[in-house]
Amino acid sequence: MSAPNVQPSKAEPKTYFGLGLWNVYFIGKFALAYTGYLRLDLLLNAAFFLFVLIPVKGKWLHRLHALVALVLGISLLWSESWLPGPQSILANQSGITGFSVNYVVQLAWDFINFRMVGWGFVILLVYYLLRDFVRVTTITALYLVFLIVQPFFMAPAPVRTQPAVVAEATPKTPDEILKQASTGTTTDAVVPPEEVETWYKTFLDYEKERVAQLPAGIGAKDTPFDIILLNICSLSNDDLEASNLQDHRVFSRFNIKFDKFNSATSYSGPAALRLLTGACGQPSHDALYDSRRPDCEIMNRLDSLGFKQHLFLDHSGAYDNYLNTMRTQAGLTATFEQRKFPLKYMSFNNEEIADTLSVLRHWNRVVTRDKDVRSVSLFNFIALHDGNRLPLHSRWEAFEPRAKAFLDSLNTFINELEKGKRKVLLVVVPEHGAAVRGDRIQTPRLRDIPSRRITQVPVLVKFIGVDDLPKNQIHVTTNTSYLGLSTLIGRVIETNFFSKKAGAVPLEALVQDLPTTHMVSENGQAAVLEYKGRDYMKLNRGKWEPYGG
Template identity: 40%
Template sequence: MHHHTHDSASSTLLWNGWRGLGGWNFYFLLKFGLLWYGYLNFHALTNLVFLAWLLFPLPSLRLHRLRNGLSIPLSIALFWHDTWLPGMHSLLSQGDQLAGFSGAYLLDLTNRFINWQMIGAAFVLLVLYLFVSQWVRISVLVSLMLIWLNVMNFAGPSFALLPTKAATPEVARNVAPGEKAVVNSSDPLDQSAPPSSANLTAWLNRFYDSERQRVTEFPAALPADSQPFDILIVNICSLAWSDVDSAQLRNHPLWQHFDIVLNNYNSATGYSGPAGLRLLRASCGQTSHSDLYKPTDQRCYLFDNLAKLGFKQQLMMDHTGVFGGYLKELRDYGDLQAPLMSQVGIAPALTSFEGSTVFNDAQLMQRWLDERSKSNDARSATFYNLIPLHDGTRELGSSQTAAWKPRAQQLFNQLDSFLNNLEKSGRRVMVVVVPEHGAALQGDKMQMSGLRDIPSPSITHVPVGIKFVGMKAPHQGQPLTIDTPTSLQAISALVSRVIDGQVFNAPNVNMSALTDNLPQTPVVSENDNAVVVMYQGKPWIRLNGGDWVAYPQ
């Protein structure tokens, strides 16, 4: 009899240990709210485990308090894990660079990071929760909601809190043991298989395999009748079509100057260093991010291919190239050994976000033209990197970030008048304007404006213009626009097609014949811990090698 009462006493003690979630309810409600609007990359099971840990009955109040204390750092880590924010690894790898940012720029970033409307909405939610919880056991509702999300997540490929359009990213479904991952053998890059995690990974691996086979063929030597000319590759930081549109600069006269515009060009990365390396290695197919930092076939280096044919390598920048080891990377992994063209006597134009000088691009371009006119080298190939549009760039003497549109307008004007000066000079120059990546002026559900950790389509879809200055044939007045999906190899291919310089001599040039069958490249973009692919017309993303998720639109 005595034994029986002891049992019931302990079970009563355990029963009294049920305390509900208390303030943790608000934590989960906040997440449900963000999930509703598609702002979270929600991990349903991990959250359910956390809920169970919080609910587990503990008889002693001391243990209960200890658990609450331990749960605070856990909850913050879990919240971070459920957002699209870059992982700790990414932050640490960028940490040394963050240290170089100016205080004013860090403040500007913080201010952008705070979404005041969201803070207002969270406050309203808090008041509602405190009000309703007087009568309703919110813990029961929150627990049921989380269980439901887990069931939905387990049962189907995707779940939407709203039945109409999936606000939350759909998670790619893993193929069940009975199913086959469908592969169309005739075209390795066929996208008819359903977008499951396994299929997307397999497709990406096939993409890399097929890209490894691609090399631009350059002649072993120039033909006897070839005409000398210069190649100037203008690599602009932070300029995508989405930025051009949000600043309403699509009608700027600069775009009318070009003979060819690649309308559907993918820069394949959201960072400057990798963008430079991809361009310098444009003569081979697209590699993964990590392969950019490994030795590659000598035939991949565009500027080396040109140097072998007598094009003198040149390097020009409107900045020092010290930040992030940019210049060192070009030398070590892009095999660009040309000395940096002197910036002595060039006026400073702006101050970069980390406090270094951005030089006047109009003066630099004029210096390039003056030096080319004096030089004995018949042919040259110049890599020119410009950063006045980079996030956080300020007017001289100011600590505030300068507005992007006036900076872009000025740069477009400078490029425009430089092209006019080139025409007047009578020199033959192939000018290729190819941005590194966008400025992310808009931002989206995954990233606030200015962040480029995830190379989303709006960041990597950049405007590419090619202009043949000094042609005998008259300019068409309207550029020929190419709408097929292209990337870096298309630039290398175009250069190789005009390498003999005859395009400048011909009485008329058929631009569409010149651009016929340019190498096409499906949209695959990556930074060190994020890959974005276009699959069946929709962007999919994989973070830190995890599962594929539909990019929240």
């Protein structure tokens, strides 16, 4: 009997089901969120989890599903991180496109957190060891469900009663209202974002009305002196501490130090604009680029009092349209003569950066030509900007040796000024910090979010040619910004401070009741402020949330 003719049946397409390696993705995100490096969007994560779990038949359909999942997974992870989003990148594209390829590559490499990469491999190894014995997908799913339902079972936060306020202590001026709301004690309670937004708008409205008091004119017998504004890119109080340079000898040589000066931004262009328009209250970031206000322009107001303007840069002023922006948005009229100074560094955009001390010494050659003529000089230095490297080197130079060299040059310059015959008001006012050490929100060297570590800068004032000043340094311990600094300059002029060897008035009188400015900092796509003892941030014009850095 012949064997039956059996037709071979077609193999059923293999069905792909389960998370597989996506377990590592979710577990890693859970760990990062727990430690504060991510903010999980539970709804989107649940939707993505279900998408990955969709059973797929066939090899090619499985590959397409995996590709789509990869794109979605990376996009979701990026949106939940604190990295700059597309809006921020587009807003700063003019500056980013100027970066050299070498700088971009090194920046990307330095952003890699090898400790996190190591923990990622540990999670991957544990997954492969357990996947044959434990249903890892079930555990991942249960934990995700726990995160989703947990808020519904948490006990409501206890109501915090505020102490009664007597009628006599009720604040009556806008400044007192702002101060009462912004300097409360830190509590565990998080303020609703609407309340923070209301305070922020009140702050901006109040600041619009503030203008620094400068004298209307200068007496014929007033002692002439020069004003030097050293605007330094990338130097914050935190940078100095991170680099062990907070006790550099040059700092003790200044007569006045602002301990809580807020530069109000973490980028160079806006910082320079805020300095040059600092004779008024603090505007929003967008308002910086609106129509000009001549009464806010400190250089031009000093010019009207007889101070001749000068400008000195250790760079060309071309990057990010720096020089043109200062002229069109802040009314800077000082001429800029680009000279061939000794080369110190090559910048992050392959531009030559001049030797700091050579630029400082050039001031003596320019200003001393005009005897008995008052002057106001703006210096802008980028020697400390991230990514600068020594000539003929491909690797960027670390911050600490560059900062030390800069401070040494400043110290030498002060020595030379003191040997000269001119009376000088020397003001050091950095633009922002270098973000030498980051936090959970931002990695080191990233300045997209203007956090306190980046915007609190060492502002210092020294009177040269006034020999009998007390040796003890005066500290301004209140929250201040450019309005307070402009007011101090006005008081120096008004009191004819340089007319006496010990100063026309005590130093304490110069800083008494200087205008304070609450801690509010902004870039184009991010803002940080202090409210009731806690720092809050807003990204991409979203809602205010606690800064967890």
